[in-house]
Amino acid sequence: MTAPRVSVVIPTWNGAGVLAGALRSLAAQTFADFETIVVDNGSSDGTAEMLARDWPAVKCVALPANLGFAVATNRGIVAGHGRIVVCMNNDVVAEPEWLGALVHALDARPDVGSVASKMLDARRPGIIDAAGDTMSLVAWNIGRGERDGPRFAQGREVLSACAGAAAYRREVFDRVGLFDESFFAWFEDVDLGIRAQLAGFRCWYEPSAVVRHLGSATTGRVSAIKAFYTARNALLLFFKTMPLRRLVPWAPAMLAWPWLNPVIQRQPLGPYLRAWLAFWPLLPRTLRERRRAFALRTVPTGRLLRLLDSPLDDVRRAFRLGRAPDTGA
Incomplete structure (x- = not known):
């Protein structure tokens, strides 16, 4: 059996309610050559039962406890077979052309190792959640809180992708390693992005790859x-x-x-x-x-x-x- 071109990896922890929305948006994608891997971080809210009942084609990797975003995503990457790995948060809803836009951006740019999506704030229509990541002394989402407009309509090189909705060539992980598991959660994507930049892999922001992100649906926006x-x-x-x-x-x-x-x-x-x-x-x-x-x-x-x-x-x-x-x- 031919391996799928893309592996979509979704880490989750007690997020069954929002996860269903993410999976429905994947089912509506115009690009079809992908597998979906959900890594369950020891959820106690019936996530595993929901997946078995409603999404039998989705591969579920069960972890014994909440080991964090980095560990869960790494387990999904290892379990996948696609030469392109797409990371997706459980509280993201993707537009139908999302996966196709990510794949096209990589196909068109051989020196690009990762692609950042246009992430819109699901709570505030027309507001940017992330258009890639940047860093000064600390890391930030590009455009966070700004109104979507011409500045976010053009593709460009950025420092890193936000792994809530990003595509990576598997060669990136083969070369520089997986997400740093000591981070547990937050900023592990920027760490990977900078390591990839040092190794010569550019990151591209693709404005046609659009998702809506609820944001911190598991931990809360301020905790x-x-x-x-x-x-x-x-x-x-x-x-x-x-x-x-x-x-x-x-x-x-x-x-x-x-x-x-x-x-x-x-x-x-x-x-x-x-x-x-x-x-x-x-x-x-x-x-x-x-x-x-x-x-x-x-x-x-x-x-x-x-x-x-x-x-x-x-x-x-x-x-x-x-x-x-x-x-x-």
């Missing part, structure tokens, strides 16, 4: 869990992937960020303090992984720096959006 992981992982991402030209002068500011951000955002300090403390035991491993990532570098670091935003943009965004930066997962 202590999300605050902890976004703060801790922002530190991991910075020290793992930032070129030395920016890392050295800005490291003190980055180390202060978990303390300053809750003040700016008027958030409880506790999760950020725990994140700051949890970062330090992971730093030795992070630096080892940094050496591995940069050992695979095939392009000048200046190329990566050109894709980064100014560090001052972090402050501007934080005050403008009135909430902690995250990748919207």
